[in-house]
Amino acid sequence: MCSECRSKREMPKLYPQAKGVLYALKDKGVDVAIASRSPTPDIANAFLDKLGIKSMFVTQEIYSSWTHKTEHFEKIHRKTRVPYNEMLFFDDEDRNIDAVSKMGVTSILVGNGVNLGALRQGLSNFSQNRTSSEKGKQKKSKKSSPSETEDQ
8 A cells, every 4th residue: 555654644545556456356356365564553444444445355464563474374364265375465575475485375576566567477476386386286196196006
């Protein structure tokens, strides 16, 4: 949304292409969640209301700044049942990208919010990760097939 949100009275702003990206995902039936660390979660929630986009998210995991991003994703997973390897995450901090990637989430580092370029990169990386994962599963099942037939 915006970088420094200090007061509920402020009028928040989205990055220029963010709303279009959200609507495009919503139109395609893609579930979107928020994983945010904020020193003022109440202000972040008020801003979502002011922007009129709160209903676009299946869950909003917004916590004070001491929480780890992995906790956000564990809660999102529990609430949505979406496997980590079927999630795509955008963030502006390397440490969050590293931590969440280790969970199996496709993670994209962004500098100035999610724009169309970041979305394209994310979808491309997500597709590559899914393809690699499926090939790995096929190799494992081929390895186990001969021993299964020998046992029978």
